[in-house]
Amino acid sequence: MATELLSLRNVHAHYGSSHVLHGVSFSLQEGQLLALLGRNGAGKTTTMLTLAGLLPASGGEIFLRDKRTSNLSPEAIARQGIRLVPQGRRVFKNLSVQENLEVAAQRRDTAAPWSLGRVYQMFPQLQSRATQRAGTLSGGEQQMLVIGRALMGNPNVLLLDEPSEGLAPLIVQEVNESIRKLKNEGLSIILVEQNFSVAQELADQLVVLNIGQVAFNGSSEQVRADPELATRHLGIF
Numbered sequence: 359m360a361t362e363l364l365s366l367r368n369v370h371a372h373y374g375s376s377h378v379l380h381g382v383s384f385s386l387q388e389g390q391l392l393a394l395l396g397r398n399g400a401g402k403t404t405t406m407l408t409l410a411g412l413l414p415a416s417g418g419e420i421f422l423r424d425k426r427t428s429n430l431s432p433e434a435i436a437r438q439g440i441r442l443v444p445q446g447r448r449v450f451k452n453l454s455v456q457e458n459l460e461v462a463a464q465r466r467d468t469a470a471p472w473s474l475g476r477v478y479q480m481f482p483q484l485q486s487r488a489t490q491r492a493g494t495l496s497g498g499e500q501q502m503l504v505i506g507r508a509l510m511g512n513p514n515v516l517l518l519d520e521p522s523e524g525l526a527p528l529i530v531q532e533v534n535e536s537i538r539k540l541k542n543e544g545l546s547i548i549l550v551e552q553n554f555s556v557a558q559e560l561a562d563q564l565v566v567l568n569i570g571q572v573a574f575n576g577s578s579e580q581v582r583a584d585p586e587l588a589t590r591h592l593g594i595f
């Protein structure tokens with residue numbers, strides 16, 4: 359039986375007076391990958407920012423197991439093990455690859471702590487570029503670096519906001535392969551993904567947002583048996 363790790367309960371979010379999330383509820387199960395889908399402007403990034411505490415929920419609650427996180431600061435949420443890799447992959451361009459990883463290192467009491475060595479095992483390309491300035495890496499390498507930085511914080515939950523955006527198809531495959539490996543290592547992941555077939559392939563659970571509300575929430579088996587279930591809510595595929 360899967361157990362609930364991270365749950366949103368009737369979450370609302372505003373940017374100033376603009377009401378963007380209208381009562382979003384869904385749960386990520388321990389060790390699973392949940393793909394968050396929806397057309398541009400649906401509220402995917404807003405949901406991720408709210409989960410990370412960077413945008414406070416204006417209503418509803420978020421729980422990590424039985425601990426309420428929606429009233430915590432972003433730093434406290436990160437210390438609880440929720441790590442966001444934001445859309446747009448920003449690295450410290452003037453620091454080396456290794457420095458980027460080292461400044462993100464954080465001790466947390468976890469069973470399998472991440473170290474530089476383990477991140478390099480996951481992303482061997484980063485090791486061969488360890489002393490290079492991060493700004494000189496390719497887009498795909500920068501994406502691996504920002505994921506590596508999040509891993510150095512020893513997450514329980516990894517939030518990945520469109521990691522494949524703007525990358526060449528071959529690199530996208532590599533990034534997706536890394537995400538699959540992380541899932542196989544037991545990490546629980548919420549992945550914002552534009553590509554429906556990639557989402558379906560990687561995810562255990564699919565959630566489609568539409569105008570700040572959950573339009574569909576189902577398992578990948580359900581969706582495999584009847585893809586139209588999810589795609590009719592997407593409109594863009």
Ligand SMILES: Nc1ncnc2c1ncn2[C@@H]1O[C@H](COP(=O)(O)OP(=O)(O)O)[C@@H](O)[C@H]1O
Binds near residue numbers: 373376404
């Ligand atoms: N900083 C902001 N200020 C005001 N409105 C915003 C801001 N960021 C996003 N929005 C609006 O919130 C809605 C959801 O955006 P977003 O969560 O970024 O969507 P997605 O990630 O699904 O493309 C959109 O209508 C967008 O225009």
Ligand SMILES: [Mg+2]
Binds near residue numbers: 402403404445
């Ligand atoms: Mg977005």
